[in-house]
Amino acid sequence: MRTFHIQQPDQQLLPAITQKIDNLNKPKGSLGRLETLAAQLCLIQQTTSPTLSHPCHLLFGGDHGIEREGVSVSPREVTWQQMVNFTKGGGGVNMFCRQHGFHLRIVDIGVDHDLSAVPGILHRKVACGTANFLHQAAMTEAQYWQAIDTGAQLVDDCRAEGCNILCIGEMGIANTSPSSIWMSLFGNIPLDECIGVGAGLNDSGLRHKHDVLGEALQHFTQAHPEAANDPNAPSSARLITRYFGGFEMVGAIGAMLRAAEHGMAVMVDGFIMTACMLAASRLYPDVLHYAIFGHCGDESGHRRMLNLMDARPLLQLGLRLGEGTGALCAFPIIESAVRMVNEMNNFDNAHITKYF
Numbered sequence: 404m405r406t407f408h409i410q411q412p413d414q415q416l417l418p419a420i421t422q423k424i425d426n427l428n429k430p431k432g433s434l435g436r437l438e439t440l441a442a443q444l445c446l447i448q449q450t451t452s453p454t455l456s457h458p459c460h461l462l463f464g465g466d467h468g469i470e471r472e473g474v475s476v477s478p479r480e481v482t483w484q485q486m487v488n489f490t491k492g493g494g495g496v497n498m499f500c501r502q503h504g505f506h507l508r509i510v511d512i513g514v515d516h517d518l519s520a521v522p523g524i525l526h527r528k529v530a531c532g533t534a535n536f537l538h539q540a541a542m543t544e545a546q547y548w549q550a551i552d553t554g555a556q557l558v559d560d561c562r563a564e565g566c567n568i569l570c571i572g573e574m575g576i577a578n579t580s581p582s583s584i585w586m587s588l589f590g591n592i593p594l595d596e597c598i599g600v601g602a603g604l605n606d607s608g609l610r611h612k613h614d615v616l617g618e619a620l621q622h623f624t625q626a627h628p629e630a631a632n633d634p635n636a637p638s639s640a641r642l643i644t645r646y647f648g649g650f651e652m653v654g655a656i657g658a659m660l661r662a663a664e665h666g667m668a669v670m671v672d673g674f675i676m677t678a679c680m681l682a683a684s685r686l687y688p689d690v691l692h693y694a695i696f697g698h699c700g701d702e703s704g705h706r707r708m709l710n711l712m713d714a715r716p717l718l719q720l721g722l723r724l725g726e727g728t729g730a731l732c733a734f735p736i737i738e739s740a741v742r743m744v745n746e747m748n749n750f751d752n753a754h755i756t757k758y759f
Contacts, residue, residue: 405551407660409687411476412446424538426754427747436717440695440740442611447668447693448567448693453741458550459561460505460570460727461658462496463554463556465513466653468535469619470577474612476604477576479532483516485574490523495724496572505570506561513575527553529650533625537619540646541581547653549644554657559579561681568737569662570670571679572727573651578615579702581647582678584706588618588643589681590711599674599702623647640685647703648682655679660686664694670695670737674702674732677709684712695737697730698722 421440425431444453449653464486470479488494488508500507510525511518518524529549533541550723561569583597598613623646624631630639656679662669671680671694683690690711698718699706709716715732750757
């Protein structure tokens, strides 16, 4: 069982950070979110001159037993087909990683297909997909910790290369289903308000998804009333995460927690990765100090889930692709915040009267 030592960044440097940002030759507060984002990065890195070094993107792939219940319009073979496509540079995630200079790692942590002969994929398979959480826990405790450790170890690899900002994405057909249940339990929100169309369900498909997930949640509540009654207790949060999550989702949680432990910024993508950060924050609340939320997507409930963490996403572009693409799109804004604090002149050096 792995434990993480995550602390809120030391606030002693905050007055110096604030002074530096306020003394840049601009009206106080006039660069808005860039200023708060720069301050966050300064605190994470414990410096008034932050950097963005060797940005890395981890893309975890995994399949879900609940897909067998017809809760997604896409069949499960799309997971492995897309994973192969990513190795050829043909995905949205590839395009944005190339554009913004991210080192992409494609990780098979639980795809229901033999990808061992495919070059360009890191083979970290826990199992060929999770169990069907309509009938049982999605994964065993041993599998849960293996997925957590896998995510953490991959972050160690990134950090060894000099990475100090991490982006995480996923590929897993039906993974909006566990995300919706996590949102419902951790946020104390009726399940019906957490379920969306995923990859494009029609009205009858959406009703079927409601019925299946409602039954699964009822089974869990009957079997584990203590966790259902107090879902945000760390022991309950671990059980809920293990019972419903996918291997790609739990691997992402392990990566988020390890990155925060290392003092790295973590870029958070859409509905799935926001659900993972929500779960991570129920295990270790201070992980949120390291999170930069890239965007608010079109999936039903994403804005509400962001609100559970008082998160302010940088973009709202109607995205719902996943893969980490929305977070990657926000990277230039992060880069602009760093350039602002490092490259703008201040009033004294520019010989401009400070008028506030």
